[in-house]
Amino acid sequence: MPRRQLHVPGTAEAAPLRAAFREVRAGLGVPLDPAEFPADVLAEAERAARAPALPPDPYDATDLPLFTIDPAASTDLDQAMHLARRDGGGFRVHYAIADVAAFVAPGGALDAEAHRRVTTLYFPDEKVPLHPRVLSEGAASLLPDQTCPALLWRIDLDADGATVAADVRRALVRSRAKLDYAHVQRRIDSGTAEEALALLRDIGRLREEQERARGGISLDVPEQEIDLVDGAYRLAYRTPLPADGWNAQISLLTGMAAAELMLAAGNGVLRTLPAAPDGAVARLRRTALALRVDWPHHTPYADVVRGLDPADPAHAAFLQECTTLLRGAGYTVFTGGRRPERATHAAVAAPYTHCTAPLRRLVDRYAGELCLAAVRGAEPPEWVRAALPELPQEMAEGTRRQNTVERESVDIVEAALLKDRVGELFDAHVVDVKENEPGVGTVQLDGGGLAVVARVEGGAGLPLGERIRVRLTQADPGSAKVLFQPA
Structure with a gap:
């Protein structure tokens, strides 16, 4: 892996x-x-x-x-x-x-x-x-x-x-x-x-x-x-x-x-x-939607991956998410x-x-x-x-x-x-939402040269695949956690 x-x-x-x-x-x-x-x-x-x-x-x-x-x-x-x-x-x-x-x-x-x-x-x-x-x-x-x-x-x-x-x-x-x-x-x-x-x-x-x-x-x-x-x-x-x-x-x-x-x-x-269970593939499809990665319905994920450019930040994030199928x-x-x-x-x-x-x-x-x-x-x-x-x-x-x-x-x-930026607002894409907790998920920061994918929680439900504003609420290298909440 x-x-x-x-x-x-x-x-x-x-x-x-x-x-x-x-x-x-x-x-x-x-x-x-x-x-x-x-x-x-x-x-x-x-x-x-x-x-x-x-x-x-x-x-x-x-x-x-x-x-x-x-x-x-x-x-x-x-x-x-x-x-x-x-x-x-x-x-x-x-x-x-x-x-x-x-x-x-x-x-x-x-x-x-x-x-x-x-x-x-x-x-x-x-x-x-x-x-x-x-x-x-x-x-x-x-x-x-x-x-x-x-x-x-x-x-x-x-x-x-x-x-x-x-x-x-x-x-x-x-x-x-x-x-x-x-x-x-x-x-x-x-x-x-x-x-x-x-x-x-x-x-x-x-x-x-x-x-x-x-x-x-x-x-x-x-x-x-x-x-x-x-x-x-x-x-x-x-x-x-x-x-x-x-x-x-x-x-x-x-x-x-x-x-x-x-x-x-x-x-x-x-x-x-x-082989990856259907649920894992479905989750990956949601991530592809969030990151604007084109995935035609009848195309195997392996063919999608081969067409990606790792230099593209959205593609890079999707490739990292693809490793979940290797679990x-x-x-x-x-x-x-x-x-x-x-x-x-x-x-x-x-x-x-x-x-x-x-x-x-x-x-x-x-x-x-x-x-x-x-x-x-x-x-x-x-x-x-x-x-x-x-x-x-x-x-x-x-x-x-x-x-x-x-x-x-x-x-x-x-x-x-991010430790000196707690309280700041960032643009981000919602790349995953927990099925049993719709207010908890994962965001990828959008722009600013920040290669960060982190947890977000709060609110009634996160809009999978959409661009939202998030506020950084925690960033402490000692606790090793980064946390955002919807703004």
Whole structure:
């Protein structure tokens, strides 16, 4: 599910924001200091960084010129890729995924701590990592010019971008370059990208066509960013680049290939999502009406989304509301050769699993081991089989914590933006009304450069889809709430 990415400036004026984020961390029971780990966990991580557990004769793929694509400041690099054309037509995707199992011994202190944390938590001011940074931003990260253990996927595609073969093996890899999205986009647009990088656009577009054909959808949800300009906070949207989507298609491709391997083997953990209920789609239609988004009656929402411009504030707000149709996602475990009753992710429109971010998400380490066993035609390791029954509940708790971080962070940033404007009037659109409480709903501020969507309450009933004046009655970063009432 897309996450809203928030960033705060490292200035003295941002100190109240950072204090509020510390309160959220305290309330969730996560370390206030992101580098904080128990001493035995840190000691085990240091030992593993110096001597990871490798196969007796590891496959050497260090001559493969891999590259990573991540936000410019990222150092926890889970994936590296190399793209090429195949003789006779089609493409070959090599996708290296950090081999976290080479550093985390089953049953050890490091393993237990990962099961307690479940995911990396991204706050606007800091991230609370799943693994100690000596691993997640050091020995286990696919940093350039560093030889690392990895799970190396090889996925062959035909000329239309459809998968024709996929396998995975343990290997030693060495990334050649750390690229960011803006750099990739400039290189591809200017025609200066070498073929291995230029093919990202070709393969990405073909995979997007494959997605359309099977009825899937990817949401290009704009990121919210906060800056301090002339002593005042500014909250705006960052529109995703096409390269963001092309890169995401390689990850989706791998997650789909992994799911098919698991299903064929009869052992696995899938990321599943039921189809959205009619009520959720009806609610989204009301939001489209409110935001003046054209949605012809017989047009699927996926087709509507593809025609939107994330740079348009109304479209950006609608894209964010579209994420409500992704609610209900979970993890489905199956063993013993039995295919699960629910095997499809409705947004992907195919079987799918999380397997490409093991530095940041617990379940991916297990998915990788399940795929390795499937390729060998062997049973998964006992430590994997023993952990599978509890994984869905652990990941559900981790996802709940992650969603709380996102929700509270957005509230804090919006409150900081508006804290000196309590009592002022704003123009807004009513984008949602609670069915059982017609005087309670959600408004999106209209104009003024304010990327704010917040709660409104009061009055006999809110006019869904109409433009109204609202008064800001509360904006306190400490309480993390913004509240309007109809004026």
